[in-house]
Amino acid sequence: MSEPAQPIDDAFEIEAQALAQIMDELDYFQILKVAPAAPPSEIKLAYYRESRTYHPDRFYRLDTGDLKDAIGRIYKRINEAYVCLRDDARRTKYLADISGPDRQKKLRFVEASEQELKKDKEQEIGATPQGRKFFMAGLQDFAAQRFASAERNFKMALTYEPGNPNYKIKRDEAARLVR
Amino acid sequence: MDEIAIGIDLGTSYSCVSILENGKPIVIPNEWGERTHASVVSFLEDGTVLVGNSAKRNIITNADNTVYSAKRLIGRFFFSDEVKKAQAVMPYKIIEGENNSVRLQIRDALFSLPEISALVLKEMKAIVENYLGHEVTKAVVTVPAYFNDNQRQATKDAGRIAGLEVLRILNEPTAAALSYGFGRDITQRIAVYDLGGGTFDISILEIGKDVFEVLSTAGDTYLGGDDFDDRIMTWLANLFMKQTGIDLRLNKYCLQMLKEASERAKIDVGRDGVAKVHIEGICQDPSGKVMDLDATLHEAEFNRMTMDLVQRTFKVCDEALQSARMTASDLDAVILVGGPTRLPIIRTSVKHYFQKAPMAGIDPDEVVAMGASIQARSLLDSKGEHFLLDVTPLTLRVGTVGGYTDKIIDKNTPIPIERSKSYTTNRDGQEKVKIRVYQGESNKAAECELLGEFEFSGFRIAYRGEVRIEVTFEIDTNGIVNVTAADVETGQKTSCTIHLSSGLTEQMIRSAQTKNAATVLSREAAA
Numbered sequence: 001m002s003e004p005a006q007p008i009d010d011a012f013e014i015e016a017q018a019l020a021q022i023m024d025e026l027d028y029f030q031i032l033k034v035a036p037a038a039p040p041s042e043i044k045l046a047y048y049r050e051s052r053t054y055h056p057d058r059f060y061r062l063d064t065g066d067l068k069d070a071i072g073r074i075y076k077r078i079n080e081a082y083v084c085l086r087d088d089a090r091r092t093k094y095l096a097d098i099s100g101p102d103r104q105k106k107l108r109f110v111e112a113s114e115q116e117l118k119k120d121k122e123q124e125i126g127a128t129p130q131g132r133k134f135f136m137a138g139l140q141d142f143a144a145q146r147f148a149s150a151e152r153n154f155k156m157a158l159t160y161e162p163g164n165p166n167y168k169i170k171r172d173e174a175a176r177l178v179r
Numbered sequence: 180m181d182e183i184a185i186g187i188d189l190g191t192s193y194s195c196v197s198i199l200e201n202g203k204p205i206v207i208p209n210e211w212g213e214r215t216h217a218s219v220v221s222f223l224e225d226g227t228v229l230v231g232n233s234a235k236r237n238i239i240t241n242a243d244n245t246v247y248s249a250k251r252l253i254g255r256f257f258f259s260d261e262v263k264k265a266q267a268v269m270p271y272k273i274i275e276g277e278n279n280s281v282r283l284q285i286r287d288a289l290f291s292l293p294e295i296s297a298l299v300l301k302e303m304k305a306i307v308e309n310y311l312g313h314e315v316t317k318a319v320v321t322v323p324a325y326f327n328d329n330q331r332q333a334t335k336d337a338g339r340i341a342g343l344e345v346l347r348i349l350n351e352p353t354a355a356a357l358s359y360g361f362g363r364d365i366t367q368r369i370a371v372y373d374l375g376g377g378t379f380d381i382s383i384l385e386i387g388k389d390v391f392e393v394l395s396t397a398g399d400t401y402l403g404g405d406d407f408d409d410r411i412m413t414w415l416a417n418l419f420m421k422q423t424g425i426d427l428r429l430n431k432y433c434l435q436m437l438k439e440a441s442e443r444a445k446i447d448v449g450r451d452g453v454a455k456v457h458i459e460g461i462c463q464d465p466s467g468k469v470m471d472l473d474a475t476l477h478e479a480e481f482n483r484m485t486m487d488l489v490q491r492t493f494k495v496c497d498e499a500l501q502s503a504r505m506t507a508s509d510l511d512a513v514i515l516v517g518g519p520t521r522l523p524i525i526r527t528s529v530k531h532y533f534q535k536a537p538m539a540g541i542d543p544d545e546v547v548a549m550g551a552s553i554q555a556r557s558l559l560d561s562k563g564e565h566f567l568l569d570v571t572p573l574t575l576r577v578g579t580v581g582g583y584t585d586k587i588i589d590k591n592t593p594i595p596i597e598r599s600k601s602y603t604t605n606r607d608g609q610e611k612v613k614i615r616v617y618q619g620e621s622n623k624a625a626e627c628e629l630l631g632e633f634e635f636s637g638f639r640i641a642y643r644g645e646v647r648i649e650v651t652f653e654i655d656t657n658g659i660v661n662v663t664a665a666d667v668e669t670g671q672k673t674s675c676t677i678h679l680s681s682g683l684t685e686q687m688i689r690s691a692q693t694k695n696a697a698t699v700l701s702r703e704a705a706a
Contacts, residue, residue, distance in 0.1 A: 048390050051566055056595065057655060060346075060561035072595065076653070079593040110598075111586075129635055163644070 008059070013067050016054075020070035027098050027107050028081035036095055040086065049083045054078060084109040116130040124166055131160035135167060142170070147177040181408040182444045184317040184346060184559050186354070187303045188552025189296060189334065191403060192376030192517065194218050195548035196303040197310075199556040200380040204358065204549035209306045210702065215544050216306075218376075220298045221245040222285045225386065227701045229300035239435045242270035244285050246295050248405065251377045253292040254330030255336070256629070256681075261401065270431045280682075291683060292591060293333050294691050297340035302700055318343045321547050323378040324350035325398025325572045327618045328630045328660040335657065336683050338621040340691045346558045348657040351375070352382035353393055354550030354568050355516045359541060360386040361553050361565070368394075368509055370499075372529055372537070373516035373547075374492065377403035381496050383503040383510075392568040395502035395591045397495045402488065404445070404519035411441035411476065415456060421474055422581050425462060427472075433462050437472075444476050449522040450476045482524045489528050496532065502591050513537045518544055568593055571654050573628075578615035582624050587652050590620065597653040601667065601699045604646045612648055616662060630660060631682075635673040648673065 006012055015140060027077060029036050032046040054075045059068050082088045097106035126132035138153030154171035186204070188195045193215040197206050208214045213232055221234035222244040229237065243587045248269070255261050257275040266273045274289075274546055276282035282289045300320070305313050320343075322334050331348050352371035359369070366387050373380040380398040384391055415437055416427045427433040440458050447454035458472040500506060513529060515537045520526070530536050557565065570591045576584035577600070588598055601614055610648035612635045619627025639646055647667040664673045683691070 048387065048392075051390070051568060052563065055563065055566045055568075057558060057566055058561055060558045061561040076595050076597050079596045080598075083589075083592055083596075 184555035188548035197552035254333035293337040296337035300341035358550035367511040397499040573618040
């Protein structure tokens with residue numbers, strides 16, 4: 001059932017070089033050339049099909065380093081796509097990611113590690129006890145529409161964590177509502 | 180004349196070499212018709228070096244200068260448990276080299292582990308050259324699937340030292356599967372159960388017409404046929420202790436005689452159901468009387484003393500099946516690889532666990548080398564007639580604060596693969612970023628294998644948080660890890676210094692090549 005792999009000629013080389021250039025703009029479905037609704041069996045077939053064309057072993061003996069580099073870039077991305085799409089949970093999350101406004105940033109699937117999740121949470125409410133205390137107080141003021149007090153509390157929180165983007169957003173929001 | 184590339188199974192206890200002839204893999208015997216060769220190197224007084232079965236005879240008579248089971252130590256740090264264990268039982272001298280590396284001292288000379296393995300590889304190369312009548316320079320060398328990056332890198336270095344261009348470091352179970360499925364046009368899901376001299380691997384594969392996809396692999400690099408021998412040794416030593424009050428384990432010379440007898444007893448009990456052990460003159464009693472050791476080992480006794488080792492392999496099998504999201508009943512075939520799988524206790528336990536009899540007609544000692552030569556030919560031809568889709572066996576991690584690690588690339592991810600991670604400087608004027616890279620399944624650094632400490636420099640010097648460095652972790656088709664870094668804003672690649680690595684430098688490899696080339700291997704028949 002397998003179709004013969006594309007021969008390695010000039011046309012192929014031009015195509016591969018072009019593909020390697022635009023890898024960063026393609027999502028995994030485009031890389032494996034499958035529809036977002038493709039069943040798992042089709043994803044496996046697509047992976048085999050692309051492997052027949054781009055597996056680095058086919059190019060092992062070539063002297064052209066440029067083409068080998070391009071193939072290496074393409075094939076590593078094919079593997080990355082397969083790892084994500086063969087797993088239902090990952091694939092569902094990935095599809096949601098690339099269907100949203102941050103599509104461009106989320107073309108490469110990264111599973112949030114425990115460390116990163118912790119970091120996200122820290123950014124949200126703060127990494128220092130004092131910062132968190134003032135920030136929470138600020139949120140309470142904000143909910144009670146005491147915007148001036150909220151702004152002071154957020155400013156205090158920022159003195160403990162000057163880099164926290166979430167604190168800055170809330171401070172600016174409160175400052176706007178005071179005026 | 181066609182270019183020739185050889186396939187080498189570099190085993191813990193035995194090695195084997197194969198080439199493809201008329202499209203079929205064949206095992207090349209040495210001048211005396213031996214098809215497998217003890218991975219033993221013996222350095223004689225007069226400077227002669229013996230490798231193979233003739234060297235193995237010297238384990239007792241030239242114990243201090245005869246190296247065996249080097250594969251158990253290759254790519255390990257001096258502080259590792261395996262090295263400590265080896266120091267206690269090996270008759271040859273194991274000492275610490277630079278950067279926590281391991282060196283063997285043979286008389287006045289120091290050898291790294293890759294240099295020892297390179298002598299075994301040199302012998303394999305010589306066997307083929309002797310058969311073909313001309314030089315060969317290219318090879319595929321196999322390693323246990325569960326080998327980490329340090330062990331793979333060290334094996335590759337061994338190949339280079341032996342004057343070989345290593346086309347690929349290939350996983351042993353994958354090689355066996357290739358040999359099994361090659362040219363047979365089958366579609367099957369198979370398990371390769373590979374119990375070698377020092378390591379255990381299990382790989383689950385899906386074989387299609389032209390594709391060999393590894394779905395998962397798991398293993399234990401501290402479990403092999405040697406451990407079965409150890410059980411018999413303990414049993415014999417205890418028996419002798421009870422009879423005479425003498426502890427044979429206190430003397431390394433006696434230990435070697437025990438070891439040799441135990442290996443023979445294991446083979447005999449597996450083949451005949453009973454083994455008669457007779458070691459003449461194993462020691463002297465306090466009055467100077469020479470004593471013999473006599474014992475009879477029955478299969479039931481042997482099975483009792485090794486059952487837990489067999490059970491340990493199935494724990495690993497559970498893990499591999501789970502990673503592949505399968506149960507034993509989903510498999511079409513089970514292939515046994517490695518000498519110890521000849522043991523009836525293994526065959527019956529495997530049959531029971533997988534609910535099917537292992538495939539017959541596959542030589543467990545030769546199938547890996549044959550797969551390696553098929554892959555060697557295929558890489559030379561590059562026609563893409565079949566392709567191997569292999570995976571990385573261990574999770575790649577980076578060290579974080581407080582002795583913890585963060586996952587970078589999951590185990591069982593197809594290779595080649597890469598992943599990048601950004602780091603920012605956390606001090607004003609920071610010049611260097613240090614990253615520790617690990618492999619293992621624990622989030623605690625101490626429970627993982629350290630691959631090395633990488634130090635990146637040569638990026639812009641600026642205030643903290645202003646410089647972003649993107650570090651790229653790549654695992655190549657050999658399963659070897661490469662780490663590079665670039666300044667995100669300028670795209671400038673940064674330079675990298677590796678601290679804390681057990682590996683050899685380029686310069687060390689070059690001088691080892693010279694030493695290896697100058698070494699003459701004796702071509703003397705084993706008795």
